[in-house]
Amino acid sequence: MAVRIQREDFDLGEELHLIRAGRRDLGALVSFTGLVRDRHGAAAITGLExxxxxxxxxxxxxxxxxxxxxxxxxxxxxxxxxYGPLAPGDQIMMVATASAHRAAAFEAAEFLMDFLKSRAPFWKKETTPEGARWVDARASDEAALARWHAPARS
Structure with missing residues (x-):
């Protein structure tokens, strides 16, 4: 179990390799990697802080x-x-979950992603050709998080 917050980029393959190294008890390894998009709706994005x-x-x-x-x-x-300055195409984050069975790994990864999108204390400022603006949490992110208030299904 690990939490890392860093300025540097990461190697997705290496991170997954490290989780699997020497393990024979894993039946599923699920990962999600978030990337900086070059658009937010109709607006072009030139950077993200x-x-x-x-x-x-x-x-x-x-x-x-x-x-x-x-x-x-x-x-x-x-x-x-x-954290720090990022450009379109850069990796922002990843979550990886490993379990004996896929359902637990998939559900846990979704749960973590929903939390990160709506509750993690990161502040994001997009840079566009028109200037910079802070990014607010979206209602859809809040709705996704709300589904986890029910008991776990595994």
């Missing part, structure tokens, strides 16, 4: 990691999120 308060962010991500591990039978979890 991600800010955070390190101690607050680490506590929040570790808490959601513990919640996922309590809800599903997971053998491994990785939450990796970048």
């Amino acid at each position: 991600i800010e955070h308060y390190p101690a607050m962010t680490r506590r929040a991500l570790e808490a959601i990691e513990r919640e996922a591990a309590a809800r599903w039978p997971l053998q491994a979890v990785l939450i990796l999120h970048r």
